[in-house]
Amino acid sequence: MRKILVLVFTFSFLSISLFAQKNEKVKDEDAFYIRKIYDAALTKGKCYEWLTHLTTRIGGRLSGSPQAAAAVEYTRQMLDTLGLDQVYLQPCMVPHWVRGDKEEVRIINSTSRGTINLNATALGNSVGTGKRGISAEVIEVKSLDEVDELGKANIEGKIVFYNRPMDPKQVRTFNAYGGAVDQRVYGPAKAAEYGAVGTLVRSITTRLDDVPHTGVTVYKDGVKQIPALAISTNDAELLSSLLEDEKVRIYMQSTCQKLADVVSHNVIGEIKGSESPEKIILIGGHLDSWDIGSGAHDDGAGCVHAMDVLQLLKRVGYQPKHTIRCVLFMNEENGLGGGKEYAKISNEKGEFHMAAIESDSGGFTPRGFSCDGDDAIFTEKFKQVIKWLPLLEPYGLGLSKGGSGADISPLKSQKGLLFGFRPDSQRYFDYHHTDIDNIDAVNKRELEMGAASITSLVYLIDKYGIK
Amino acid sequence: MRKILVLVFTFSFLSISLFAQKNEKVKDEDAFYIRKIYDAALTKGKCYEWLTHLTTRIGGRLSGSPQAAAAVEYTRQMLDTLGLDQVYLQPCMVPHWVRGDKEEVRIINSTSRGTINLNATALGNSVGTGKRGISAEVIEVKSLDEVDELGKANIEGKIVFYNRPMDPKQVRTFNAYGGAVDQRVYGPAKAAEYGAVGTLVRSITTRLDDVPHTGVTVYKDGVKQIPALAISTNDAELLSSLLEDEKVRIYMQSTCQKLADVVSHNVIGEIKGSESPEKIILIGGHLDSWDIGSGAHDDGAGCVHAMDVLQLLKRVGYQPKHTIRCVLFMNEENGLGGGKEYAKISNEKGEFHMAAIESDSGGFTPRGFSCDGDDAIFTEKFKQVIKWLPLLEPYGLGLSKGGSGADISPLKSQKGLLFGFRPDSQRYFDYHHTDIDNIDAVNKRELEMGAASITSLVYLIDKYGIK
Numbered sequence: 001m002r003k004i005l006v007l008v009f010t011f012s013f014l015s016i017s018l019f020a021q022k023n024e025k026v027k028d029e030d031a032f033y034i035r036k037i038y039d040a041a042l043t044k045g046k047c048y049e050w051l052t053h054l055t056t057r058i059g060g061r062l063s064g065s066p067q068a069a070a071a072v073e074y075t076r077q078m079l080d081t082l083g084l085d086q087v088y089l090q091p092c093m094v095p096h097w098v099r100g101d102k103e104e105v106r107i108i109n110s111t112s113r114g115t116i117n118l119n120a121t122a123l124g125n126s127v128g129t130g131k132r133g134i135s136a137e138v139i140e141v142k143s144l145d146e147v148d149e150l151g152k153a154n155i156e157g158k159i160v161f162y163n164r165p166m167d168p169k170q171v172r173t174f175n176a177y178g179g180a181v182d183q184r185v186y187g188p189a190k191a192a193e194y195g196a197v198g199t200l201v202r203s204i205t206t207r208l209d210d211v212p213h214t215g216v217t218v219y220k221d222g223v224k225q226i227p228a229l230a231i232s233t234n235d236a237e238l239l240s241s242l243l244e245d246e247k248v249r250i251y252m253q254s255t256c257q258k259l260a261d262v263v264s265h266n267v268i269g270e271i272k273g274s275e276s277p278e279k280i281i282l283i284g285g286h287l288d289s290w291d292i293g294s295g296a297h298d299d300g301a302g303c304v305h306a307m308d309v310l311q312l313l314k315r316v317g318y319q320p321k322h323t324i325r326c327v328l329f330m331n332e333e334n335g336l337g338g339g340k341e342y343a344k345i346s347n348e349k350g351e352f353h354m355a356a357i358e359s360d361s362g363g364f365t366p367r368g369f370s371c372d373g374d375d376a377i378f379t380e381k382f383k384q385v386i387k388w389l390p391l392l393e394p395y396g397l398g399l400s401k402g403g404s405g406a407d408i409s410p411l412k413s414q415k416g417l418l419f420g421f422r423p424d425s426q427r428y429f430d431y432h433h434t435d436i437d438n439i440d441a442v443n444k445r446e447l448e449m450g451a452a453s454i455t456s457l458v459y460l461i462d463k464y465g466i467k
Numbered sequence: 468m469r470k471i472l473v474l475v476f477t478f479s480f481l482s483i484s485l486f487a488q489k490n491e492k493v494k495d496e497d498a499f500y501i502r503k504i505y506d507a508a509l510t511k512g513k514c515y516e517w518l519t520h521l522t523t524r525i526g527g528r529l530s531g532s533p534q535a536a537a538a539v540e541y542t543r544q545m546l547d548t549l550g551l552d553q554v555y556l557q558p559c560m561v562p563h564w565v566r567g568d569k570e571e572v573r574i575i576n577s578t579s580r581g582t583i584n585l586n587a588t589a590l591g592n593s594v595g596t597g598k599r600g601i602s603a604e605v606i607e608v609k610s611l612d613e614v615d616e617l618g619k620a621n622i623e624g625k626i627v628f629y630n631r632p633m634d635p636k637q638v639r640t641f642n643a644y645g646g647a648v649d650q651r652v653y654g655p656a657k658a659a660e661y662g663a664v665g666t667l668v669r670s671i672t673t674r675l676d677d678v679p680h681t682g683v684t685v686y687k688d689g690v691k692q693i694p695a696l697a698i699s700t701n702d703a704e705l706l707s708s709l710l711e712d713e714k715v716r717i718y719m720q721s722t723c724q725k726l727a728d729v730v731s732h733n734v735i736g737e738i739k740g741s742e743s744p745e746k747i748i749l750i751g752g753h754l755d756s757w758d759i760g761s762g763a764h765d766d767g768a769g770c771v772h773a774m775d776v777l778q779l780l781k782r783v784g785y786q787p788k789h790t791i792r793c794v795l796f797m798n799e800e801n802g803l804g805g806g807k808e809y810a811k812i813s814n815e816k817g818e819f820h821m822a823a824i825e826s827d828s829g830g831f832t833p834r835g836f837s838c839d840g841d842d843a844i845f846t847e848k849f850k851q852v853i854k855w856l857p858l859l860e861p862y863g864l865g866l867s868k869g870g871s872g873a874d875i876s877p878l879k880s881q882k883g884l885l886f887g888f889r890p891d892s893q894r895y896f897d898y899h900h901t902d903i904d905n906i907d908a909v910n911k912r913e914l915e916m917g918a919a920s921i922t923s924l925v926y927l928i929d930k931y932g933i934k
Contacts, residue, residue, distance in 0.1 A: 042635045168509045171862060171916070206912055365832070365891050367863065395638060396834065424832050424891065426912045445673055445893045449638070 030391055030463070034456045038395065040315050041452035047304035048444040050078055054304070055294035055439045062291040063331040064096030064262045071287050072265045075303060075328050079269035082311055086272070089265040092341035094331040096262045097125055099291055100255030105200065105229055108135060109249045110242055118239070119232040121212040121292060122254045123184060123201065124334045125219070126228040133253030134227065136197050140243050144182060144190045156195030159250050162187045163202045163236050166429070173206055173425040174361070180204050181215070188228035189220040198252055199228040202236035205429045210234050213433045214290050216334045227254055266338045267328040269310060275321035281461050282325050282356035283309045283454060286332030286407055293437035297428060301363030301447060303328045305421070308451035309458055320462045322354060329407040332360070336406060343410035355461045357419040357454055358405025363447040364423035368392070369457060370402025372418045381417050381466050388460045397453055417466055421454055497858055497930070501923045505862065507782050508919035514771035515911040517545055521771070522761035522906045529758040530798040531563030531729045538754050539732045542770060542795050546736035549778055553739070556732040559808035561798040563729045564592055566758055567722030572667070572696055575602060576716045577709055585706070586699040588679040588759060589721045590651060590668065591801045592686070593695040600720030601694065603664050607710050611649060611657045623662030626717050629654045630669045630703050633896070640673055640892040641828070647671050648682070655695035656687040665719055666695040669703035672896045677701050680900045681757050683801045694721055733805045734795040736777060742788035748928050749792050749823035750776045750921060753799035753874055760904035764895060768830030768914060770795045772888070775918035776925055787929045789821060796874040799827070803873060810877035822928045824886040824921055825872025831890035832913045833920040835859070837869025839885045848884050848933050855927045864920055884933055888921055
């Protein structure tokens with residue numbers, strides 16, 4: 001781009017007052033306040049600094065790990081620097097799964113290629129093979145239904161290899177993820193029903209590369225728990241192509257274990273509301289991550305977004321009418337222990353969450369928010385929110401009906417509105433649940449824009465309320 | 468993100484037919500055709516493969532370099548595989564500037580720190596210092612106006628250091644670039660007017676890092692040409708902080724040279740229109756790049772976008788009514804030789820470009836198009852285009868008034884509409900004009916979505932025309 005072009009174009013953001021005029025409900029002062037929030041986020045945001053510490057000094061922080069405990073203490077300390085009305089830890093029970101030694105998966109008898117090592121990672125919650133490992137013939141399937149069709153005669157004694165790719169045609173990658181992830185979550189239990197001895201799952205990603213993606217698998221009561229590992233998409237393609245011509249035997253070894261549940265914590269900080277402190281606006285992310293990589297996008301980004309909302313409100317000198325509460329939930333990845341405990345205690349206290357916003361889709365450029373709520377209240381309340389759209393559009397933000405977030409979804413019964421922060425999704429599954437989900441995959445400005453957009457929504461909810 | 472969440476939400480794209488109903492001018496068949504284009508781009512797009520070759524096998528391709536010649540031949544060959552009606556090269560004269568040896572810039576006399584090497588790169592078109600280099604005291608300024616104010620008494624014999632950062636508060640980074648780049652383009656000539664012996668410019672980027680950014684500088688007739696180099700933003704901060712306490716001398720050495728102009732080429736491929744072949748819809752990018760790095764985002768991405776438009780139209784079996792012409796312009800970075808020659812010849816032939824679309828803002832997730840045109844026709848023609856918005860919105864695309872592209876801007880006098888493709892801008896200046904603008908900075912899906920969005924606009928322009 002040469003400067004001539006740049007000096008000429010005025011694309012993208014029409015003047016604030018022009019937008020403000022589009023809707024009588026929207027006031028110039030709101031437009032200016034939101035601009036002030038963005039200015040603060042882009043010049044005095046703390047989220048990138050916090051995320052850098054969380055990912056480079058603490059790292060992967062699976063529930064029950066020492067790193068998860070360090071993350072609880074670090075974020076508590078950081079919230080303590082913000083001059084909030086209250087910062088505290090909320091105990092919750094979480095599972096404690098440990099990966100053990102680096103996994104091994106290899107093709108051991110290819111007539112054309114001999115032994116081939118595959119890039120693999122055990123799925124979360126998986127049992128291990130033990131130190132001696134296991135070996136068996138592989139059978140490839142594209143779906144859980146196919147396992148049902150093949151039945152015990154074809155499955156027993158084998159390693160079942162789930163190899164249905166994410167659909168690249170989905171413009172929003174989360175939809176493609178939703179269409180493929182049943183293989184990882186329920187595939188191993190399904191294969192075990194028919195006597196499989198192990199499971200390999202094609203990594204759930206839109207890319208073709210050598211990076212294996214972990215993630216939770218869920219066993220079924222009364223069915224044998226069998227070892228389950230993911231292999232990279234390149235290796236899945238290789239294995240599939242070999243299977244076209246020959247029978248393939250795989251050796252796999254993993255030493256993961258499930259230990260006894262332990263106590264961990266949600267981390268909570270809040271600014272008390274000046275007029276209606278009993279009405280809560282929650283912003284949150286989940287503090288746990290998988291153990292490989294350092295959970296930069298999933299979900300360090302969401303945590304530092306939520307923390308920065310409080311920092312930014314303080315910095316611009318905004319005194320909220322309602323209580324603004326940042327919650328960093330523990331154990332979203334493999335149990336939802338933190339989210340469930342938070343909702344349980346909140347319900348016991350008779351709290352009301354007027355709104356809850358979760359950021360758990362990465363630290364990419366914001367595209368808007370999806371909004372959810374109990375059927376009885378949703379339509380009426382969403383109408384109030386959609387009126388703010390002209391204030392958000394200049395920043396590239398939309399508002400739509402949709403889901404919110406796993407940690408806040410138990411709050412739906414309180415009949416407030418639930419929001420999911422929705423950044424651009426194209427790159428998310430390049431990094432999701434891998435050892436490359438690190439700070440270098442996060443762009444500082446994109447992360448800061450996320451904090452600004454969530455803070456802006458919190459400002460509007462607080463100022464106008466949702467009745 | 469756990470699967471529970473993902474399976475639930477239906478965010479982002481409402482159904483095609485719902486959108487189609489929003490505007491009577493918009494037909495279901497268009498919505499389905501655009502969906503078909505996206506499907507093709509996301510499963511059978513060629514742009515990423517081409518860009519990988521262009522950046523990893525050919526590399527940086529500054530006008531006049533052997534690599535630029537290779538890029539001309541490679542893209543010509545690739546266009547030749549598409550079964551077009553015509554593929555040809557259009558000769559144009561271009562400058563031939565060569566960087567010479569790796570530049571050296573160092574602080575030589577810091578009382579506190581001794582000698583400090585700085586990360587530097589010569590600006591394009593800059594003269595060299597010669598092998599012996601130069602050394603002089605540094606004076607920091609924030610603007611060209613400040614140089615005028617300081618005058619000869621303060622500037623003569625010194626190295627002028629321009630150190631005004633890009634404004635981080637601009638949501639669209641191109642606006643911030645536009646507000647800073649005068650230092651690089653005109654700063655050296657301005658400093659020379661008052662007798663400066665050299666110029667250092669803070670790299671024009673939103674990041675704080677060690678990567679220097681090159682780019683064109685323009686000398687002034689009748690004023691001595693002095694060496695001009697960019698230093699990284701981290702080094703600019705360091706130098707500035709040292710200057711607060713002490714006088715700093717810099718040694719700089721560069722051996723760049725301007726050689727005689729040479730012949731190069733625009734690369735052109737086209738599908739002839741079946742009804743009105745005399746009306747042209749142009750899509751283009753620029754094939755030259757800076758010599759450091761490999762010009763992946765600037766502007767390899769734009770070239771492969773333009774090429775993929777033709778590939779995708781062929782693949783979905785669309786027969787255009789108007790002539791669809793892909794033009795890969797040579798020499799956008801330091802002279803615009805290709806763009807000027809193309810317009811000159813087009814005008815001589817009496818051609819009419821009904822529309823021209825340039826992609827020169829990187830290969831990031833598409834956000835839409837800006838639209839420009841001669842005042843006499845713009846309002847009436849833009850009205851026709853804006854009616855297509857409901858078809859583009861489901862893909863996150865907007866349409867706005869604004870600039871287009873440097874290469875196509877000379878076509879404005881033909882009184883068609885000019886469009887600039889506008890992807891997300893947050894990361895662009897991380898890579899712009901650096902040795903890290905490489906294929907690993909490009910996400911395959913983001914690039915493919917760009918090709919899909921431009922192809923969709925071309926489809927609509929072709930089907931409905933712009934009268």
